[in-house]
Amino acid sequence: MTADDRVQSEVAAALGRDVDANFERLVTTYGDRVFAFVLNLVADRFVAEEIAQETFVAAYRALGGYAPPRRRALSIRAWLYTIALNRVRNRARAREFSASLSLDDALPVAADAREEPSAHAERAESAAELRAALLRLALRYRTPVVLRHIDGRSYAEIAEILDQPVGTVKANVHRGLALLQADYETRNHAAD
Amino acid sequence: MLQTELRTLRQVRAPEGFAGRVLAAVGLVERYALVETPIGGVYVAWNEHGISAVMPSASESAFRRRFAERFERPAERGELPATLRRVIESGDAAEARRLRYDLRVCSEFETAVLRKALEIPRGQVRPYGWIAREIGRPKAVRAVGSALAKNPVPLLIPCHRVVRSDGTLGEYALGAPQKVTLLKGEGLDVARFEREGRAGIRFHGSATTKIFCLPSCSDMRRAKAQNVRTFRSEGEARDAGYRPCKHCRPVAA
Incomplete structure (x- = not known):
């Protein structure tokens, strides 16, 4: 069991006892992760925050309707990602996310205290380019690539989140990464 | 390497105040209200874990600032639950014991001290050493004093009922004169307590x-x-x- 899994089962056990008393812990434990996951899918800070917030509000409402044994048995991480993903899909259906990104949108790349400001800006710029490239990728490839290569989830967990066979997930991750690589290289060469 | 670059996108934090906004959106935000007590108006704050703070304050803005400084989260004005108002106004010890307290800011030792102080009935006092002994830490008398000084919910957890054994009432988180006022108000014969204490x-x-x-x-x-x-x-x-x-x-x- 990894440290991550241990935290997950602790949070699930706490929610099993008392949702109201432990909901804050759920938000502080997974807030950054859910926000990062959504941001990497939509590449827009404002949309990402809205969706991340809606995700936790929906989670709170759902938890209220679950009996304690069901709450204790939850794979919380995958469950939250599934809720977030449904919301991302709904929005994507309503309107395609803009593929044009300003430098500002890339600022959430953590600044290293020892790093020169110019180096941070450069890194932020390359993060922005990367997010832009991700955004050009179809959602069916973007999602598994984000989960596997950014968030570091296992194929089994991604299969659970996407409700797909592991084989499909693996194929889509590889295909997505290849498409991303090709797109990214083309753009970079074009810029040279 | 693309995979390495992708991994850097993981280092993202949710915007400032994200958790607070989520909690407010589901109605789990911390609330406070002003309550009149024998030592003047005090602000009482509560949340889903229980009562989290009792603070006298010159103004609402001063309270909000002090609360945020000490607990590192905001609180919004709310309506005091009727039971809470009744317990504070009556100072009923048995009812105060039945309330839930949010003591997450306290260490295990501090929590044990405060839980023990909660057992002291209205109008009675116990020496610091009594608490130390009752919680199985007979030598930690001074630490008991420090723990009581940090009591986040004075009045409700009656740290004013803990006194020195030499006939003086000792310090109080809300001020030594306030300690005298509270104990007199609860019917303790303070003059006699002091006289007898001095006489050994x-x-x-x-x-x-x-x-x-x-x-x-x-x-x-x-x-x-x-x-x-x-x-x-x-x-x-x-x-x-x-x-x-x-x-x-x-x-x-």
Whole structure:
């Protein structure tokens, strides 16, 4: 069991006892992760925050309707990602996310205290380019690539989140990464 | 390497105040209200874990600032639940014990001290050393004092009922004069407590029951004045044939 899994089962056990008393812990434990996951899918800070917030509000409402044994048995991480993903899909259906990104949108790349400001800006710029490239990728490839290569989830967990066979997930991750690589290289060469 | 670059996108934090906004959106935000008490208006804050703060403050804005400084989260004005208002206004110890408290800012030791202080009935006092002994840390008398000074919910957890054994009332998180006001208001004979303390009197005994108590124990108040004996030490009381009270537990078992 990894440290991550241990935290997950602790949070699930706490929610099993008392949702109201432990909901804050759920938000502080997974807030950054859910926000990062959504941001990497939509590449827009404002949309990402809205969706991340809606995700936790929906989670709170759902938890209220679950009996304690069901709450204790939850794979919380995958469950939250599934809720977030449904919301991302709904929005994507309503309107395609803009593929044009300003430098500002890339600022959430953590600044290293020892790093020169110019180096941070450069890194932020390359993060922005990367997010832009991700955004050009179809959602069916973007999602598994984000989960596997950014968030570091296992194929089994991604299969659970996407409700797909592991084989499909693996194929889509590889295909997505290849498409991303090709797109990214083309753009970079074009810029040279 | 693309995979390495992708991994850097993981280092993202949710925007400032994200958790607070989510909690507010589901109605789990911390609330506060102003309550009148014998020592003036105090702000009381509560959340889903229980009552989290009791703070006197000159103004609402000063309270909000102090609260945010100490607890590192905001609180919004709310309507005080009726039960909470009743308990604060009546100072009823049994009811205060039934309330839930959010003591997450306290260490395990501090929590044990505060839980023990909660057992002291209205109008009675216990020495710092009594708490130390009762929680199984007889040598930690000074630490008991520090823990009580940090009590996040004074008045409700009655740290004002913990006093020095030398006849002085000692410090209080909300001010030493306020401690006198509160204890007098609860019916403690403060002048007598101080007089006897200075004279070295530590225990009262009942000549009829042959039981000795801490001076403010309610069992002693039932004894007729002419039957009350005073003792300076446990040895003196035991030599006179008295045994310790089971309610106030004046000495180590």
